[in-house]
Amino acid sequence: MHPLTVVTGGSRGIGAATVRQLAAAGHDVVFCYRRDAAAAADVLRDVHATGRRGIAVRADTTDPDQVARLFDAAADLGQPTGLVNNAGTTSRIGPFTELTVDDLRHVVDVNLVGYVLCAQQAARRFTTGGAIVNVSSAAATLGSPGEYVHYAAVKAATDTLTLGLAKELGPRGIRVNAVAPGIIDTEIHTVSGVPDRARRAAGRIPLGRAGQPAEVAAAIVWLLSPAAAYTTGAVLRVSGGL
Numbered sequence: 001m002h003p004l005t006v007v008t009g010g011s012r013g014i015g016a017a018t019v020r021q022l023a024a025a026g027h028d029v030v031f032c033y034r035r036d037a038a039a040a041a042d043v044l045r046d047v048h049a050t051g052r053r054g055i056a057v058r059a060d061t062t063d064p065d066q067v068a069r070l071f072d073a074a075a076d077l078g079q080p081t082g083l084v085n086n087a088g089t090t091s092r093i094g095p096f097t098e099l100t101v102d103d104l105r106h107v108v109d110v111n112l113v114g115y116v117l118c119a120q121q122a123a124r125r126f127t128t129g130g131a132i133v134n135v136s137s138a139a140a141t142l143g144s145p146g147e148y149v150h151y152a153a154v155k156a157a158t159d160t161l162t163l164g165l166a167k168e169l170g171p172r173g174i175r176v177n178a179v180a181p182g183i184i185d186t187e188i189h190t191v192s193g194v195p196d197r198a199r200r201a202a203g204r205i206p207l208g209r210a211g212q213p214a215e216v217a218a219a220i221v222w223l224l225s226p227a228a229a230y231t232t233g234a235v236l237r238v239s240g241g242l
């Protein structure tokens with residue numbers, strides 16, 4: 001019996017590494033992406049190469065109907081027991097005074113509303129227990145001054161969402177945890193206007209380098225596994241000491 005797990009934002013970065021590692025660990029995986037169908041197809045090919053089942057769904061996590069469609073696709077494969085809330089974004093790095101309301105709303109929409117909509121579908125549909133992992137950020141406790149304080153604040157909300165859901169869903173056998181990555185080498189930094197941020201930040205990271213998506217994925221896969229059966233409500237920092 002293979003576990004069935006839903007991953008949001010699986011076409012690249014931390015999400016793609018997570019989909020690949022979950023499949024290698026024996027999960028069937030249904031993942032969504034928003035734009036890049038070719039990148040999603042590459043990830044799906046790797047899932048199938050492990051012998052596991054997978055589906056890639058174009059779905060925007062900020063839209064409740066599209067989120068329902070994502071979970072319907074999972075239901076076609078069986079009873080899902082895992083969710084990785086990963087699809088996230090930021091906005092251009094800059095002083096707080098220059099933040100636009102459109103950027104603020106977009107960051108709240110993707111990183112908070114999207115996570116809540118997906119967690120709600122999981123809570124309704126995980127009738128046999130399961131596990132949710134929310135991808136937060138070390139920014140939640142660092143505050144990201146001069147960069148994106150609003151993003152840091154929304155990631156702090158992710159940590160509270162994790163804690164509250166762990167307590168509400170624990171009696172139903174659903175564990176809820178978060179990982180808090182530090183600076184990871186992905187394309188999210190292009191959105192922030194500093195594509196080489198991972199390289200530039202190396203000097204202020206205690207371990208001396210940015211992280212790789214696979215290093216975050218490994219923590220997510222562990223939190224979803226039976227080895228983490230007594231772990232819930234935790235925020236696991238994967239930040240090289242940042």
Ligand code: NAP
Pocket residue numbers: 008009010011012013014015032033034035036059060061062086087088089110114135136137138139180181182183184185186187188189
């Ligand atoms: P990334 O490389 O930019 O990948 C983001 C993924 O999410 C892409 O597949 C993207 O697909 C998808 N996505 C974005 N908005 C979506 C939406 N509304 N609906 C569906 N899919 C959507 O980002 P990443 O660095 O891997 O980040 C993953 C998570 O880690 C995020 O929650 C981020 O906040 C968090 N994080 C990252 C870092 C870091 O340094 N990289 C640090 C701390 C936390 P499309 O482009 O097609 O939309």
